[in-house]
Amino acid sequence: MIEAAERLADRIAGVLGARTRAVILHGSLAAGGFRPGSSDIDLLVVVDGGIDDDQA
Numbered sequence: 001m002i003e004a005a006e007r008l009a010d011r012i013a014g015v016l017g018a019r020t021r022a023v024i025l026h027g028s029l030a031a032g033g034f035r036p037g038s039s040d041i042d043l044l045v046v047v048d049g050g051i052d053d054d055q056a
Contacts, residue, residue, distance in 0.1 A: 022046040
């Protein structure tokens with residue numbers, strides 16, 4: 001599942017471009033309690049400025 005989180009983080013950074021400062025994995029996957037089928041992937045995205053409607 002880490003690979004899926006990495007792919008998602010890469011795609012987010014690709015959409016946001018140079019504004020992206022960090023994409024941080026947290027939640028059950030980061031803490032080791034991830035359960036396939038019931039857990040989700042939690043990412044915190046830190047950007048400079050904001051994002052526009054198209055990026056959202």
